[in-house]
Amino acid sequence: MRVLLSTYGTRGDVEPLVALAVRLRALGAEVRMCAPPDEEFAHRLAGIGVRLVPLGPPVRELLRGTGLPTAEELSRYRNGLVDSQFEILPSAAEGCDVLVVAGLGQIGARSVAEAAGIGYVYVSYAAVHLPSPHHGPPPRPGWPEPEVTDNLALWELDARNVNAQFAEVLNGHRTAIGLPPVDNVRDHVFTDRPWLAADPVLGRWPQGHDPQGLDVVQTGAWSLPDDRPLPAELVTFLEAGAPPVYLGFGSAHMSPDTARPAVEAIRAQGHRVLVSRGWAELDVIDDRDDCLAIGEVNHQRLFGEVAAVAHHGGAGTTVTAARAGVPQVVVALRMSDNPYWAGRVAALGIGAAPEGPAPGGEALHTAFKTALAPGTRARAKALGAEIRVDGAERAAALLIDTFR
The missing domain is CATH 3.40.50.2000 (Glycogen Phosphorylase B;)
Incomplete structure (x- = not known):
């Protein structure tokens, strides 16, 4: 079985997929990963024997100085990442059975998986990233501050903001590869069965009535034991x-x-x-x-x-x-x-x-x-004492069982 992992962000975005990659390889899967080309990520992946497919510019380029780029710069940066995904992911996914992505920035990934006829899994590292009446969406730098306070209204506004940012560029690429347009970009990326790689003791998916109807699969947090000595x-x-x-x-x-x-x-x-x-x-x-x-x-x-x-x-x-x-x-x-x-x-x-x-x-x-x-x-x-679940091991087993 072959698995392509993809994310874009800092170490906190990359490291959980490193843990998943190690667990998948232990089960006999072949793994490659798309991630930023920062030197520390390339070194980390080389250390576990996983091929890095660079995607996007170095993250430190975005996080230069002590503040974030302007809203206009962020908008161009985000759309540029979508273009890069349609350019890089198709060849990276060749021969793979499933594409696993982490983070809303992976706008083009599901379309690439759809065109290739392979499986697709969206992963969040915190419940707050997924729509629920029990919490509002997280702050998204560069987008307007909401004036409403109701959680469902906030999520509806969030979906409109995601569409305003990404719908044109995403659907342009989908049309070019023979796929129909999508009318809700955020929910298209999330799917109706996203995975939640967060510890259930620390950050459980909220239970109760949920008109969004998401079937969230909570695996536990993805991490690896670290036995390095201290300096x-x-x-x-x-x-x-x-x-x-x-x-x-x-x-x-x-x-x-x-x-x-x-x-x-x-x-x-x-x-x-x-x-x-x-x-x-x-x-x-x-x-x-x-x-x-x-x-x-x-x-x-x-x-x-x-x-x-x-x-x-x-x-x-x-x-x-x-x-x-x-x-x-x-x-x-x-x-x-x-x-x-x-x-x-x-x-x-x-x-x-x-x-x-x-x-x-x-x-x-x-x-x-x-x-x-x-x-x-x-x-x-x-x-x-209650946090003991090895979420990466559980997630790897679930991926193998589902997409072998």
Whole structure:
């Protein structure tokens, strides 16, 4: 069996498909992946023996600086990705039995699968990306802010916005390859049976009356065990005192000054600090020995050694911290699923989520005080013991059984 995987985004978008690829290969499937041509993704896929088919420009090109491109730039970028999919995916999918895609950006993928006569599966990493009366759509950078508040009305507006962005370019390509036009681009991409690669303890698909009628297949989060050792300098820092608080924003491009108020709030609680540089290139704010800046390390191993994890609300970081049983402070960017995961952390009582992407010192002080309280620690530890499902293994088995 041959499987083509495809996504476009940062490490949080690519890494779950890496986990799926490893599980599929263990079951005897041949796997190739379309992903951005960033060097770190090429290196990661080479390390697991999976062929990378570059699609689109490097992600770091889009996330340059500390802010997002303008609405006009994003619109051109999104349509350019659709053109690239129709150019690259047909040859990449040759000989494949199924195309598995992650993210709404994969606008052209289902049409390519349809033209090739192969299977197609759409995957979301968070429930908030899929239409439901129980939540509204996530923020989509570059599109108008909605003026309505009803969830179903918000999803209807979201579908119109997706059509306004993509209908012309998608249907132009479909006509060129002999396929009829689609009138609802978003639902066409999602299908009526999308998969949800999110942990059911941390982010279960909401139950109850759903006029959208989606038959969501929730597999659990897709990740791989990581047995890499921690760097010697980091081990020495950990052993030199009480557990520190981890502070990092992953692939998010934020101002380097973002670290200062957070470090000060953590210190005010009597804790040392680990600052993860990430794509924002954060660093320590002074020369005190209670703070250490680190590069990319094994989070699965590190998070079990810290007092709390402060981050931007990425799906991977949220579930890794939750699995480690440590409290979280989520300083969520207003984009994608970041606010959703911030809300889940707060609702489950396993941490705190101050308002806004740049909360002030008082809000951060309160958030870290809440997260580091004994009750929060106890709830985080208890919830961590419940997160055990290997979603990638389950998803791989389901793909083999369905599309062999």
